[in-house]
Amino acid sequence: MSLAAVILSLLLSPLLLSVINRSKALLAGRRGAPVLQPYFDLVRLLKKGAVYSDVSAGLVQLAPVCNLAALMLCALLVPLGPLPALVHFQGDFILLAYLMGLGRFVTMLGALDTGSSFEGMGASREAFFAALAEPAFFLAMAGLAKMTNCQSLTGMLQTISIQHWQHNAPSLLLILVAFFLVFLAENARIPVDDPTTHLELTMIHEVMILDHSGPDLAMIEYGVALKIWLMAAIAASILVPPGTNPLWLLLFLVLMALIGGLVGLVESSMARLRLIRVPQLLIGAGVFAGLALFLEFVQ
Amino acid sequence: MLTLMSLLLFLLVLTNLTLLGSSRLAFCIRTVALQGVVLGLIPLVGLQPLSLQHGLLSLTAIVLKGGVFPWLLLRSLQVARVKREVEPFIGFNVSLSIGFFALISSVVFASKLPFGDNKDSLIIALALFTMITGLLLLISRRKALSMVLGYLVLENGIYGLGAVVADHIPMVVEFGVLLDVWVAVFGMGIAIYQINREFDHTDVDRLTELRG
Structure with a gap:
């Protein structure tokens, strides 16, 4: 039963990317790519060969594998609505944060290893913004832990109920907003980073993977999809009432699609922030999450 | 249960943090107006039983801070042709x-004050926080209009404090304060216009050699 969450995550994660792309296409008045396009892309990339830079020391080849491995481990820790995570213990959200950090770290090493100055620039930006997103993430998690008196991700997310929404609506809303901003920053979406841009001077995540090709790129793209899925799952779990009713799972999946649609809406309706404004957004997220934690202590 | 009161207090905190973090002056003016309305509503919601005088005072404050001040300030913003800090x-x-640390420390400080029950102490804490925000805006911003906003936020904080101890303060004092603020905002609007006409900027750090 608990294996179901992991299998669902691994299978369905590219679908969320396609929901985001679909909603963007709809809002722009286009028809959009087929729903299964991310899967086709992955298969296409897996069939290709890879090209490596002459100056690399091999980290370029190692990075996508390590990144994907770290993110798949994350999938073991995140519950999907009514389905508990396969592994849960006290403080597992810290492991989750640092597994994602590990994935980011090896991606940055791989980017530096290609010897391209642009990729180094992207890696430096990624490190900076991730450092700012981390306090916001932990403050949001601490707020949830204080509210629910649980220390594991599964415990926290499955304890939140209608009662919490009645009594602690402001702090839950603040946590949701803070978490959504961290979600946008961590997954390199607009307004922090534009996933479709290929102008080296402005991009963050895309510039780090410029020199990856073939199966390596497939692993990175799959990792991107998995990360979006997992973080959206945490956000959706805050909204879904607990219980083992299979209907809740359906509701949960609909909520995930709605979050995808929201990301699409944000991407269609606003421009990327200037790089110097991004820290302000993330510090704002940190202040929101801190305020939520503070509200929990005051009550 | 989530009450209207806690929603108002929550809005108060959010407006303060928004003011500290945003640079567009027109947006800041509207935020200060919203804050004024929220503070005007707090005595209406919180004071039981509500006397006619306090209702009148709240209504005057809401009309002044939510309608007249933003109108005056937006007009001088247009004249001064500044868009952002x-x-x-x-x-x-x-x-x-x-601001975040000021919020925490004002809650700690207010809990040590010898005032009524728990809810009053939260209002006092947030009023203190509003005052600190106003002071911070006053000393940290460069445009003259931002300083007017800082002054208004500071006054909002004082008004919030007054809302808690409203029974003990004579009406005349409260109305007097409101009149003072009105005259001040009126005067500062004219001053900004004059400064702008003489010097084609309103940066306060370049006004050090202003002599009468």
Whole structure:
């Protein structure tokens, strides 16, 4: 039963990317790519060969594998609505944060290893913004832990109920907003980073993977999809009432699609922030999450 | 249960943090107006039983702070042709962080004050926080209009404090304060216009050699 969450995550994660792309296409008045396009892309990339830079020391080849491995481990820790995570213990959200950090770290090493100055620039930006997103993430998690008196991700997310929404609506809303901003920053979406841009001077995540090709790129793209899925799952779990009713799972999946649609809406309706404004957004997220934690202590 | 009161207090905190973090002056003016309305509503919601005088005072405050002040300030904004606070003395990130710590310390401080019950102490804490925000805006911003906003936020905080101890303060004092603020905002609007006409900027740090 608990294996179901992991299998669902691994299978369905590219679908969320396609929901985001679909909603963007709809809002722009286009028809959009087929729903299964991310899967086709992955298969296409897996069939290709890879090209490596002459100056690399091999980290370029190692990075996508390590990144994907770290993110798949994350999938073991995140519950999907009514389905508990396969592994849960006290403080597992810290492991989750640092597994994602590990994935980011090896991606940055791989980017530096290609010897391209642009990729180094992207890696430096990624490190900076991730450092700012981390306090916001932990403050949001601490707020949830204080509210629910649980220390594991599964415990926290499955304890939140209608009662919490009645009594602690402001702090839950603040946590949701803070978490959504961290979600946008961590997954390199607009307004922090534009996933479709290929102008080296402005991009963050895309510039780090410029020199990856073939199966390596497939692993990175799959990792991107998995990360979006997992973080959206945490956000959706805050909204879904607990219980083992299979209907809740359906509701949960609909909520995930709605979050995808929201990301699409944000991407269609606003421009990327200037790089110097991004820290302000993330510090704002940190202040929101801190305020939520503070509200929990005051009550 | 989530009450209207806690929603108002929550809005108060959010408006303060928004003011500390945003640079567009027109947006800041509207935020201060919203804050004034929220503070005007607090005695209406919180004071039981509500006397006619206090209702009148709240209504006057709401009309002044939510309608007249923003109108005056937006007009002088148009005249002065400034859109945003470009480089404040204390950056937005730092002032946002300072604001967060000010919030925590004002709650700790208010809990030590010998005032009524728990809910009153929260209102006092947030009123203190509003005053600190106003002071911070006053000292850290460069445009003259931002300083007017800081002054208004400071006054909002004082009004919030007054809302808690409203039974003990004579009406005349409260109305007097409101009149003072009105005259001040009126005067400062004219002053900004004059400064702008003489010097084609309203940066306060370049007004050091202004002599009468």
